[in-house]
Amino acid sequence: MVFAMMEDKWNFDEWAQSYDEDVKQENWIHKDYKKVLKLVAEKAKGIVVDIGCGTGNILRVIKCEQYIGVEPSGEMRRVFKEKWGFEPVNGHFLDILLPAETADTVITTYAFHHVPDGEKENAIKEMLRVLKHDGKIVIGDVMFESEEEKRRIGEEDGIAGEIEDEYFATVEHLREICERLGLEFTFEQINRYVWIAEMKRTTR
Template identity: 70%
Template sequence: MGKWDFDNWAESYDEDVKTDDWIHRDYLTVLKLVAERAKGLVVDIGCGTGNILGFLNCEEYIGVEPSAGMRGKFLGKHGFEPLNGHFLALPLPDGSVDTVITTYAFHHVPDEEKEDAIREMLRVLKPGGKIIIADVMFESEEEKRRIGEMDGITEEIEDEYFATVDGLKEISARLGLECRFQRVNRYVWVEEMKRAT
């Protein structure tokens, strides 16, 4: 995570996400889509400054954020502080939450750690709970390359660990999960995962 300076980015983050660049296109729409699906006790991994709180209507909310700068900004905005943790080490007991959400953060998890991150989300999930991941994704590695070349963003794409729908379907199959995907725009998808019944 040291690759990205989140502590300093915290100062300008809320302004940066308002720019309609390729990553943050339809940003508020994406937050609303995730918030509508989140129920019960919700844990938000990589919660940043807590922008999704403007849309959530849940029983209880727990933010998890590894950056002290982001946690401080969150505290200033919302009056409480997220927990210090990350995708591979959630500071929560087994089977304790109804919905795990993450928006625009999963692309910071290296590809070889994505399955471990999903396992950790499953660990804290109650039976019948669900995981909602909203982020820049691509249908396949081939599409990732093609869009990068067509849109002149190959360098930006290669600087992150953007998931593919194909890859997440494979992980879901290995973990016995049902998954469904909604494409929001050219770059952003929302995935919902839950244990197969």
């Protein structure tokens, strides 16, 4: 069942209508929102699968052979269809509901932090399943270097409560996962909060 692992505490269905207005506020999570979408889009090529695509804002900037959105919230999918004239697949990080080796690039922006830490490795394995052998995963999201950094920044910026409400990844944890799965990886810090992680299978 598609919604089995998706927590609804953030109420994505209700957020769908106001989402595009909210991101324009550029609060700390969405600081440099447009820039981040553009940077992720520039790294994508060929057949692109976008997990947690929301209302599809990346379509404003992405150039690729084919774009497939994956989105568990029915209302997000509805707003997406209203804007773009086609509908995303009703799937989620642990069950993308696409055949194996569909994508040249799997991208995700501002959605990976909804995956609990204990499920992040399985989410990466599921992204690898739908990725062609020489494909690449690109994750643009709020992340912190380590748990210690997460606490420090949370306290300094007065956002500790907001940070605790989500499952923001640490670069340290993702590095460990990549090493276990034998992936090559890079992490690029875009601002105080947002990083772009790229992962691909080792060619050696």
